Amino acid sequence: MTESLIRNKPGMASVKDMPLLQDGPPPGGFAPVRYARRIPNKGPSAVAIFLAAFGAFSYGMYQVGQGNKIRRALKEEKYAARRAILPMLQAEEDERFVKEWKKYLEYEAEVMKDVPGWKVGENVYNSGKWMPPATGELRPEVW
Numbered sequence: 738m739t740e741s742l743i744r745n746k747p748g749m750a751s752v753k754d755m756p757l758l759q760d761g762p763p764p765g766g767f768a769p770v771r772y773a774r775r776i777p778n779k780g781p782s783a784v785a786i787f788l789a790a791f792g793a794f795s796y797g798m799y800q801v802g803q804g805n806k807i808r809r810a811l812k813e814e815k816y817a818a819r820r821a822i823l824p825m826l827q828a829e830e831d832e833r834f835v836k837e838w839k840k841y842l843e844y845e846a847e848v849m850k851d852v853p854g855w856k857v858g859e860n861v862y863n864s865g866k867w868m869p870p871a872t873g874e875l876r877p878e879v880w
Contacts, residue, residue: 781789842858849855860867 846857849857
């Protein structure tokens with residue numbers, strides 16, 4: 738299609754003879770351009786989130802404290818039971834020690850019978866203090 742048919746000007750000699758045709762706004766103007774950020778208010782506010790997190794943390798710490806109280810009571814009960822049976826256990830250990838000590842003295846007397854001046858059961862260190870034997874010293878089954 739030629740320009741002369743579009744502009745209704747038949748027989749133009751030059752492009753300069755064409756009338757100016759410029760685009761413009763529609764009647765009444767364009768709709769306003771929205772350029773501002775408009776973020777919708779969805780969900781809880783920051784204060785509500787903070788309070789919910791603080792409440793959850795506080796409840797959790799309360800539960801930890803309650804668990805500590807229960808655990809402390811159970812531990813105290815266990816220690817009380819141990820303290821209650823300690824004298825009986827000590828008496829049993831003392832009885833076992835006396836039996837083993839007698840066996841040890843008999844063995845020492847048998848081994849050292851040929852040594853002149855040897856006194857069975859006498860401390861060789863001469864410190865004047867009685868010291869209980871080291872753990873397991875009188876327990877041949879442990880050696």
